[in-house]
Amino acid sequence: MKTEIATFGGGCFWCIEAVIQRLRGVIKVESGYAGGNSKGTPTYKEVCTGLTGHAEVVQISFNPDELSYYDLITIFMTSHDPTTLNRQGADKGTQYRSVIFYHSGKQKEICENIFEELKPYFLDSIVTELKEFTQFYPAEPEHQNYYNNNANAGYCRVVIEPKINKLRAMYADKLK
Numbered sequence: 001m002k003t004e005i006a007t008f009g010g011g012c013f014w015c016i017e018a019v020i021q022r023l024r025g026v027i028k029v030e031s032g033y034a035g036g037n038s039k040g041t042p043t044y045k046e047v048c049t050g051l052t053g054h055a056e057v058v059q060i061s062f063n064p065d066e067l068s069y070y071d072l073i074t075i076f077m078t079s080h081d082p083t084t085l086n087r088q089g090a091d092k093g094t095q096y097r098s099v100i101f102y103h104s105g106k107q108k109e110i111c112e113n114i115f116e117e118l119k120p121y122f123l124d125s126i127v128t129e130l131k132e133f134t135q136f137y138p139a140e141p142e143h144q145n146y147y148n149n150n151a152n153a154g155y156c157r158v159v160i161e162p163k164i165n166k167l168r169a170m171y172a173d174k175l176k
Contacts, residue, residue, distance in 0.1 A: 003027060004064045006072055007034055007101040007133055009057035010080035011088025016058045018147035018160045019079045019167050024176045025067025030059045031139040031146070034101055035129075041137050050093040057101070059136045067174065069107055073100065073114050075171055079163055083124035089159060101133035108132075 010016055013031040021029050033042050036054030047054045062072060080088055082098045102108040108130060115126050138144075147160050168175065 002064055003061050004069060005103050006060045006062065006069060006107070007057055007103070007136055008073075008076055008099060009034070009055040009096075010076060010082065010098045010128075011056070011091050011096045012159070013056040013058055013139065013143065014146040014155070015088070015160050015163055016076070016080070017145070018156075019075070019163050020058060020060055020072075021145075021148070022164065022167060022176060023062075023067055023072070023075065023171075023174050025063045025065075026176075027061040027063060030136075031143045032057060032059060033137045033139065034059075034133070034135060035099060035131060044140055044143060047095050048093075050095055052095075054095060054137070055097050055099050056095055056139075057099070057136070059138075070110050070114065071174060073111055074118075075167070075174065076100075077114060077118055077126075077128070078170065079167060082118075082126045082128040083122050085127045098128040099131060100128060101131050101136075103133045 017029050017031050033047050033054035034057045036052040038052040042052045042054050046052050086094050086097045088096050100111050111130050147156050
């Protein structure tokens with residue numbers, strides 16, 4: 001089976017993880033941190049200060065024969081607000097920025113094309129950063145598979161469930 005890697009963030013990693021886990025062709029989703037400048041492995045507490053430069057991200061292993069990178073990025077870009085700088089909902093700070101870390105020139109080109117295609121659908125400019133991937137640091141175990149393990153928690157019901165419902169409405173043909 002073919003496997004490709006994608007890494008991106010759009011607010012709290014719990015939200016993005018929950019959405020992406022439901023897609024056909026996704027093999028693994030891991031929450032973590034990328035894009036920072038801290039020495040050593042950053043912790044959730046350190047990243048939450050906004051001082052490490054890291055963003056909360058998910059790293060996805062997927063089968064491109066079942067889910068194209070184009071579709072994966074399109075779903076990501078429409079599952080959060082790519083027009084708000086360093087913010088998603090009540091989450092504020094650079095750690096919650098919209099960012100895609102591309103793993104190849106082809107991935108970068110696909111993202112640039114998607115940004116152009118989606119531009120007319122947003123009132124404001126897309127501010128999603130497009131950066132070359134360098135390093136991924138897995139988040140602590142309690143942050144992995146968060147929605148599936150805590151579906152009845154308030155944050156999950158109020159913030160994550162509407163994103164999953166939107167996914168079901170817009171991309172039913174892409175779901176497991």
